[in-house]
Amino acid sequence: MKLLREYYELCDGGICQDLLTEEEKRRIAEEDVTILSGVMQCADKKNGNGRLYTQNILEREVKSYNEAVKGRRALGELDHPESSVVNLSRCSHIVTEIWMDGPKVMGKIEVLKTPCGSILESLIKAGVPCGISSRGMGSIREENGTTMVEDDFQLICFDIVSDPSTPGAFMMSEARDIGSIAAVPKAARINQTLDSILYKFQK
Numbered sequence: 001m002k003l004l005r006e007y008y009e010l011c012d013g014g015i016c017q018d019l020l021t022e023e024e025k026r027r028i029a030e031e032d033v034t035i036l037s038g039v040m041q042c043a044d045k046k047n048g049n050g051r052l053y054t055q056n057i058l059e060r061e062v063k064s065y066n067e068a069v070k071g072r073r074a075l076g077e078l079d080h081p082e083s084s085v086v087n088l089s090r091c092s093h094i095v096t097e098i099w100m101d102g103p104k105v106m107g108k109i110e111v112l113k114t115p116c117g118s119i120l121e122s123l124i125k126a127g128v129p130c131g132i133s134s135r136g137m138g139s140i141r142e143e144n145g146t147t148m149v150e151d152d153f154q155l156i157c158f159d160i161v162s163d164p165s166t167p168g169a170f171m172m173s174e175a176r177d178i179g180s181i182a183a184v185p186k187a188a189r190i191n192q193t194l195d196s197i198l199y200k201f202q203k
Helices: 022-031 057-068 115-124 187-202
Strands: 003-006 032-041 075-078 093-101 106-109 131-138 140-143 146-151 156-160 171-174
Touching: 022 032, 032 093, 032 131, 057 093, 057 156, 093 115, 106 115, 140 171
Parallel strands: 075 156
Antiparallel strands: 003 131, 032 106, 032 171, 075 093, 093 106, 131 156, 140 146
């Protein structure tokens, strides 16, 4: 088994979908909460890393992951570690809802008031698009030029990343005004902004 990481966009097609409930909208308006939503994974389609997940595998893992979501244990980190363990000191967000919509894995993420969550919120407020990336363990095999993810795959979490490998795989914010962040800067600009914010927080 190996560590498998995939990148997707939370807002399908770069346009935010209003998936928020009235209670979530109230919390955004009154409690200064940031919530993101959209596509988190996709089945039966080769992704930017050349891998393909079957719908059966993702449906099973979403069902299992929902137990962590219900228990408020579905945490994710800011940036990808080279580990299969979620590091609590680096958590920036929590998945509050996840479901299948055909071949797509849809979900909602709430940004936490942690040190890494504060960095993520600063990036969002600065208009820096960030990518969503699944992290899991599993075996792979080659089949007709496609890397197939085997049935032993286990979803670990969803992380937030600054430079997705999939073109255009950036998420937009459904926060404050429940609107979308406009342009997607080039990777160099994203990294430069991230480095600047990280430097300020470290000082």
